[in-house]
Amino acid sequence: MDLEKLKLIISKHDVISFDVFDTLIKRNLGSNKDVFRLLEYKVNKLLGTSKKIYDSRIAAEANARKRCTYREVNIDEIYENFDDSYIESEKNLIKKMELELELLVCTANQELQEIYNYCVSIEKPILIISDMYFSASDINKILEKNDYLHHKIVYSSCDERITKWEQGLLFKKVLEKERLLPSQVLHIGNDKNADFKKAKMQGLSAFLIDEGELFPTYYDEEGLFSQEIFTYNWINRFINNNMPIKENDIFKIGYEVFGPLLLGFTKWLAQQVEQKKLKKVFFFSRDGYILKKAFSLYCPNIDSKYFYISRKSVIRPILQYDKSFDDMVKHYKSWDKSFTLEYVLDRFCITIDDVVLDKFKLARQDRFNIDTLKIDQRVESLFDFIKEQIFSDSKAQAILIQSYFYQEQFYGNVGIIDMGAGCSIEFALKYYLKQENLDVNPFYFYLHSAIEENTTRNIFFDSGNKTKQYKVLLRFCYMFLEIFLTAPHGSVKGYQVIDNKVEPILADFEYIGGGKVDEKYYIQELQRGALSFFKSSMNQFIDEDISTNIALQNFKNFAITPTLEDIKIWKDYRVILDELRPLILSSKASSFEDSINSIKNSPWLSGAIIEKTKNRYLMKLIFKFYYLFKKYK
Structure with a gap:
């Protein structure tokens, strides 16, 4: 949308009017009627029923429009025509919850909010004109919740009993009430008929906005179960509507790709900690850095610590x-x-x-x-x-690590959060605790692991042979999890005493410049984007089950079928193996064999394949066939 062009048009008019839904306001759902699907889910969950509220709500509105003499009906009339099998108190509860859900899922259109605020800044009077079954009062609550605070008045078709859609009669009435000439007013909206043609029919100037894409870059529901698609669509509409449009590309990848993963894992972790009634949880460095930030926001009342420890710092004391x-x-x-x-x-x-x-x-x-x-x-x-x-x-290190444990109150029943993978730190810690006979009863919570779950080991997603799809996924793009979970400090080598306090000895941070890209900046922006999504979305999805599939879907789509622009951004990022190595290796010669070797040895295998072939669809097929091969091997 050309905002500067629109601002110029606005400057030439005395009064500006706006449509509401899909103009000033967007819903974080796949379609407008998905509000009723969400309503059905929420009401049935609250009442412990399985009623078809979605169908009843649509039928009630249709019946209300048939029976009422007015052109537009209101929400009260809709619920007066609701299924008679519901008692009055149930109808009132459902109506109340519908309004609450609209407040929950409605969010400001970022571009139109900029236009609205521009109108305020140049002191243009603002009118709100909406064809809607919600009253002006209800619409105003939605607008105010989304920081639209400076309009003069809201006109709703259900209050005035006429619409924009039919002959633009609502526009005509607004002009009469406000004592305005049509030429004074510019109307801005998304509906080609109601907001553009009918506004012009009544003599107003009109600007038709482009609604843009419904879903963000890495949206693709393929592979999800049918019961997961609604929540996945909801999350992605939320991303599309709320991701800050002026941020950089790395931040946006963090927001869209790693944000849902962070949300899904944190919600799962909170449930696990509650079930096991743990009072203390420790996020192991370095993988726990960003996970700790999210958990502290989500569960502020649970004692959680960032715990400086590593495989090396635990293995070192047991070498004796x-x-x-x-x-x-x-x-x-x-x-x-x-x-x-x-x-x-x-x-x-x-x-x-x-x-x-x-x-x-x-x-x-x-x-x-x-x-x-x-x-x-x-x-x-x-x-x-x-x-x-x-x-x-x-x-010497055995004495120091034991002192660190007591200093940080790492004893009794404790929750341990780490990436997991091969569980090296778990096995080393278990061996150390046994040798030293320490009173520590650990419960492990891993983002992923190839080692099976047991009574003390819980895994968000299984990357072993039990769940082939995740094992295959990480074969192509494992290093992106490492990148996302990297803390801004070096690994823990051991411990030392400084001013009577045990402190970690940290290795130098691996990323101190010298590469083609600034890896430290990439990590910072990726995590900032993910945390931005987490903060803005955690209340939106407070009651929702974010399955592992849903949480990983955008990550899978980004990592397996990246765009050429993604590859350009990330190819030179160096990952930590036995040395710093770029995600995609360059061919040293032009031979076919050399090209194949550079692909095979690239840490980001799928990115390397697409860079060579320029074909995302081919990579998608390779991934599918490789998964089937591993599944039935």
């Missing part, structure tokens, strides 16, 4: 109990396909001179995989040589 290098290696459940000796030394917090490495015919950049690492005699000899140093450090 290991009998071999192989035992040490097993503490880490996941290893990259290929890594350097420097990477191994860092994992075990070993500081060693090159002179010592040279003694064992090793260099920091020597490469291994997990199998070759375990059988390399040089590495085993090195670790045998420095094991007393490792054990001494391990014992």
